[in-house]
Amino acid sequence: MPEDSKPDTIELGTRYGVPLGAKAIRPKTSVDTPIADEERVKFEAIVGPADALKPPPPPAGLTALIADDEPYVRAYVKTVLGLVDCAATECREGPEAIKAVATMGLSLLVLDLSLPGGIDGFGVLRCVRSYMRRTDLPICVITGSKDPRDELAALKLGADDFIVKPSDVGRLKARFSLLLRKTSK
Secondary structure (H helix, E strand, O other), X not given: OOHHHOOOEEEOOOEOOEOOOOEEEOOOOOOOOOOOXXXXXXXXXXXXXXXXXXXXXXXXXXXXXXXOOOHHHHHHHHHHHHHOOOEEEEEOOHHHHHHHHHHOOOOEEEEOOOOOOOOOHHHHHHHHHHXXXXXXXXXXXXXXXXXXXXXXXXXXXXXXXXXXXXXXXXHHHHHHHHHHHHHOO
16 A cells, blocks of 8 residues: 555554554644644643643652553553652543643653544644643653554654554663653753
């Protein structure tokens, strides 16, 4: 299939033994693209108007949010974060992740692209970087998609790193350590 004719929808069926995996829609926007009215309405319903958002309190120690719909992936990532002395909170849907970023002091966001709840990982990236203007929070995308267009889209939306699942402990530990060093400076 020619590169141009590949669909912009990432459909994942059975993933890691989970039937009917979530899907993500690859956006054609970047971190600098103005927020559309439809996006603004959706984001305001979750966290309120952008100009009224207060910065969350600084984290007490290293704290990460893991946003992934698969419980065993969250548990695996949480274990690896523990190896780099980082506490972790978990959520499984896009809107939950957005609320947590808006209210919690975080050192790192570990984000899957295929999230349920009406806002996928691309939408979370768009909200955090473009709507909430949170450039201080490192974001590591960990996803099952090996498509380089997904990596490019995530990086254009403001992700700091992109890792394809499954990934070994050593690689995750090194990447998390690097990203966490950025916030502890």
